[in-house]
Amino acid sequence: MIPQAPKGTDDILPPASEKWRTLLRGFEDLARRYGYALTMTPLFEATELFSRGVGEETEVVEKQMYTFADKSDRSLTLRPEATASVVRAYLGAGLQGVFKGYYAGPMFRYEQPQSGRRRQFFQVGVEYLAEPSPDADVEVIEVGYRLLADAGVTGVGVRLNTLGDPADRAAYRDELRSFLRGRAGDLSPDARRRLEGNPLRVLDSKADAEVVADAPAPIDSIGGEAAAHFSGVRAGLDRAGIPYEIAPRLVRGLDYYNRTVFEYVSADYTAAQDALGGGGRYDPLAEMLGGPPVAAVGLAMGVDRIVLAMPDPEPAGPDVFVVLADPQRRAEALGMVGRLREAGLWAEMDLGERSLKAQFKVAGRRSARLVAVVGDEWDEGEVTVRRMADGEESRVAIEEVPAWASR
RNA sequence: GUGACCGUAGCUCAGGUGGUUAGAGCGCCAGGUUGUGGCCCUGGAGGUCGGGGGUUCGAGUCCCCUCGGUCACCCCA
Numbered sequence: 266m267i268p269q270a271p272k273g274t275d276d277i278l279p280p281a282s283e284k285w286r287t288l289l290r291g292f293e294d295l296a297r298r299y300g301y302a303l304t305m306t307p308l309f310e311a312t313e314l315f316s317r318g319v320g321e322e323t324e325v326v327e328k329q330m331y332t333f334a335d336k337s338d339r340s341l342t343l344r345p346e347a348t349a350s351v352v353r354a355y356l357g358a359g360l361q362g363v364f365k366g367y368y369a370g371p372m373f374r375y376e377q378p379q380s381g382r383r384r385q386f387f388q389v390g391v392e393y394l395a396e397p398s399p400d401a402d403v404e405v406i407e408v409g410y411r412l413l414a415d416a417g418v419t420g421v422g423v424r425l426n427t428l429g430d431p432a433d434r435a436a437y438r439d440e441l442r443s444f445l446r447g448r449a450g451d452l453s454p455d456a457r458r459r460l461e462g463n464p465l466r467v468l469d470s471k472a473d474a475e476v477v478a479d480a481p482a483p484i485d486s487i488g489g490e491a492a493a494h495f496s497g498v499r500a501g502l503d504r505a506g507i508p509y510e511i512a513p514r515l516v517r518g519l520d521y522y523n524r525t526v527f528e529y530v531s532a533d534y535t536a537a538q539d540a541l542g543g544g545g546r547y548d549p550l551a552e553m554l555g556g557p558p559v560a561a562v563g564l565a566m567g568v569d570r571i572v573l574a575m576p577d578p579e580p581a582g583p584d585v586f587v588v589l590a591d592p593q594r595r596a597e598a599l600g601m602v603g604r605l606r607e608a609g610l611w612a613e614m615d616l617g618e619r620s621l622k623a624q625f626k627v628a629g630r631r632s633a634r635l636v637a638v639v640g641d642e643w644d645e646g647e648v649t650v651r652r653m654a655d656g657e658e659s660r661v662a663i664e665e666v667p668a669w670a671s672r
Numbered sequence: 673g674u675g676a677c678c679g680u681a682g683c684u685c686a687g688g689u690g691g692u693u694a695g696a697g698c699g700c701c702a703g704g705u706u707g708u709g710g711c712c713c714u715g716g717a718g719g720u721c722g723g724g725g726g727u728u729c730g731a732g733u734c735c736c737c738u739c740g741g742u743c744a745c746c747c748c749a
Binding site: 544620 | 673702703705706707709710722739740741746747749
């Protein structure tokens with residue numbers, strides 16, 4: 266038996282890989298235009314980084330981590346997300362002041378796969394450190410919005426909420442907890458279990474939607490500064506022309522968030538796992554990791570999901586497919602392919618020993634624009650070039666072929 | 673972790689109540705045209721019926737286990 270790819274992992278092959286390539290290149294250009302620098306961190310980290318950074322009581326840490334002991338018995342974990350790593354790297358390098366980093370890479374969570382949810386999945390993201398201005402939130406939200414727009418994803422909208430500052434959050438947590446206790450009989454078992462530890466997580470539970478609809482929302486109990494910050498974010502989004510809706514129950518599952526949280530959805534991509542990306546402000550994280558306070562906001566985009574929502578690209582093929590009519594002239598044909606490539610063209614040739622007819626068939630299947638026939642006319646210094654779309658043929662001088670094909 | 677549905681050629685699928693050499697379409701390779709693709713015709717290659725165990729004279733078909741897929745819950749990108 267051929268070994269299978271592990272459950273919840275994917276091989277990215279053509280034609281889908283073309284969408285990946287488009288998106289990844291687009292993201293890199295985009296991030297650089299906004300001033301973010303490439304930031305690479307390890308795929309595995311000390312387990313403690315995530316339990317402290319992401320939060321002991323979160324779903325991710327409780328049951329979704331790929332944790333293992335290495336040969337020296339260190340507890341390591343395949344990263345379930347990258348934000349904690351970037352902050353660790355910033356603190357560890359002794360960096361100070363504003364830092365803007367972007368990353369792209371696989372993340373790992375031990376979950377039951379379904380549409381848009383994989384055990385190894387790919388995120389691209391940006392982190393904007395040491396900048397408390399609401400305009401930083403706006404910029405980050407804009408990057409994700411642009412990425413989706415550039416990728417051709419339609420019907421994109423932003424869901425926005427604020428969780429307030431840690432003090433607001435603590436007060437709100439108590440308020441929510443007492444509300445939920447009063448309705449404990451109506452709650453799902455999961456929700457009852459979470460009630461004491463991390464009641465905010467009950468808010469985005471589908472099973473408890475009815476109860477939650479009557480619950481107080483975090484947005485109603487935030488303090489003055491956080492409220493002003495939120496107004497600033499909203500004003501900035503309006504200025505940037507980014508459509509958003511307030512989602513009072515949006516909390517997101519990671520403990521480090523404060524104030525702004527957001528996610529992207531598309532009206533034209535409907536699956537249970539519909540968030541194409543998300544993020545928020547996480548001012549408390551640096552201190553949670555034992556560092557000094559560092560204001561921060563960031564986002565992560567789910568590439569696997571975005572690719573599902575992207576339109577199919579135009580099929581692309583070689584500019585010139587060189588075909589061998591006379592096997593004696595193989596060396597000449599290979600030389601021609603080489604010259605075409607040097608000229609910057611996409612040139613191919615079938616390296617098997619197939620009939621002319623079969624070679625044409627391959628050229629057609631590959632969506633070649635032109636086919637150059639290397640045969641007897643080579644003695645006269647020419648090749649026959651056929652335009653595949655309409656079958657029109659012309660004789661072209663050998664040295665003219667690259668220029669001819671470039672038109 | 674839970675639930676539902678599903679695993680037969682590269683792909684999409686047929687294979688009443690268990691019974692001789694497991695089929696089709698598409699794709700692939702070759703030929704029809706030894707210098708020409710897309711259409712058509714002909715031929716060919718390709719399957720331990722996801723894997724293991726069991727029942728039976730006999731299992732693709734029945735039973736159990738297991739691996740994987742799809743979708744949903746949970747949660748998140």
